[in-house]
Amino acid sequence: MDYRLTPTVVPAAPFDASADAQALRAAMKGFGTDEEEIINLLTARSNAQRQQIKARFETEFGRDLIDDLKSELSGKFEDVIVALMMPPIEYLCKQLHKAMAGMGTDEDTLVEILCTKTNEEMREIVAAYEAKYDRPLAEQMCSETSGFFRRLLTLIVTGVRDPVGTVDPNKAREDAEALYAAGEGQLGTDEGVFNRIMSHSSFAQLRLIFDEYKELSGQTIEQAIKHEMSGSLHDAMIAIVECVQSPATFFANRLYQAMDGAGTNDATLIRIIVSRSEIDLGTIKDEFERIYNRTLYSAVKSETSGDYKRALCAILGGV
The missing domain is CATH 1.10.220.10 (Annexin)
Structure with missing residues (x-):
C-alpha cells in the first residue's frame, strides 16, 4: 500500500542555532513579548533543530528556554509552544x-x-x-x-506485534476465519481472539486479514467490530483498523471530532497537529479536505483564536 508521508514542518536550511537562540531571547526580553517572532521561528524549525536551539540558549544565557517561554506565555498558546519544544517521544x-x-x-x-x-x-x-x-x-x-x-x-x-512488513498470506486466511468464528460465526463474542490477532499481526498482515475477512463473510471488519463490541474496546479496535488502512484518515477523523459540536477539544487538536507535523500532517490535511469538503486550515482557523490560532495555522502551513 502506497502511503505518502507529507510533513508540514521540515528542517530549516540554512540553520544557525546561536542566531535563533538570540532572536528568542530578544523576543522575550524587556517589556512585552514578541509572540509573532516566537511563532515564526519555532514553527519553521524541526524538533531536532529546536533541541539545538534550547541547548544553545542555555549555554549562551544560562537559562532554560522552556522555563522562559512558560513565564512569558499563557493558556493554549503556551501549550502549543511547549509541545513544540519537547522531544516527540517525551511529549507522547x-x-x-x-x-x-x-x-x-x-x-x-x-x-x-x-x-x-x-x-x-x-x-x-x-x-x-x-x-x-x-x-x-x-x-x-x-x-x-x-x-x-x-x-x-x-x-x-508489551510489544507482541510482529515487525513492520511481516506478511504471511496463508496465515491471513486462517486468522480471518478465526475472527469470523469468534464473532459473527457464533452467539456472543470471543474478544480474546480479536485481541490476539489485532495486537500480534503487523499492520501489513492485518491488511491481508481484513481483505480475507471481507471475502469470507461479505462484511468489512469494521462492520463486524461495530456489531460485536462496544465502549473503549470497540474504539481501540476501530482505531487499529483505520490506522492499518490509512493513518491519515484516522487522524483526520480525530481532528474533525475535536472541533465538532459545542466547544473544541484543544488538547487533542494540539497533540495531533504537533506530533504529526514532521510525519504526515500534510497527508492528513489532504484527507481532511477529501472527507469533509473543507480545509483543515479553515476549520482550525474558525475554531481557535489569537496567538493560539496563529501558532496552529503556522504549523499547518496555510491552505
Whole structure:
C-alpha cells in the first residue's frame, strides 16, 4: 500500500542555532513579548533543530528556554509552544501520563497514542516512559483500565506485534476465519481472539486479514467490530483498523471530532497537529479536505483564536 508521508514542518536550511537562540531571547526580553517572532521561528524549525536551539540558549544565557517561554506565555498558546519544544517521544509520554493521572482515565488519548504505533515506536515510548516516571507504562495502564480493553492495550504495550512488513498470506486466511468464528460465526463474542490477532499481526498482515475477512463473510471488519463490541474496546479496535488502512484518515477523523459540536477539544487538536507535523500532517490535511469538503486550515482557523490560532495555522502551513 502506497502511503505518502507529507510533513508540514521540515528542517530549516540554512540553520544557525546561536542566531535563533538570540532572536528568542530578544523576543522575550524587556517589556512585552514578541509572540509573532516566537511563532515564526519555532514553527519553521524541526524538533531536532529546536533541541539545538534550547541547548544553545542555555549555554549562551544560562537559562532554560522552556522555563522562559512558560513565564512569558499563557493558556493554549503556551501549550502549543511547549509541545513544540519537547522531544516527540517525551511529549507522547507526557500525554499518556496526563491521560491516566487523577480521577478517571482519558481512554480516547490512550487509544490514539497506543493503537497507532508500530512495535518499534512502542518500544521507544515504553523505555522513555519508565525513564521519565520511574514506573512501567504497562503497570500504570493496568491500574487505570479494565477488562478486554486493558488486555488489548497491555499486549500492544508489551510489544507482541510482529515487525513492520511481516506478511504471511496463508496465515491471513486462517486468522480471518478465526475472527469470523469468534464473532459473527457464533452467539456472543470471543474478544480474546480479536485481541490476539489485532495486537500480534503487523499492520501489513492485518491488511491481508481484513481483505480475507471481507471475502469470507461479505462484511468489512469494521462492520463486524461495530456489531460485536462496544465502549473503549470497540474504539481501540476501530482505531487499529483505520490506522492499518490509512493513518491519515484516522487522524483526520480525530481532528474533525475535536472541533465538532459545542466547544473544541484543544488538547487533542494540539497533540495531533504537533506530533504529526514532521510525519504526515500534510497527508492528513489532504484527507481532511477529501472527507469533509473543507480545509483543515479553515476549520482550525474558525475554531481557535489569537496567538493560539496563529501558532496552529503556522504549523499547518496555510491552505
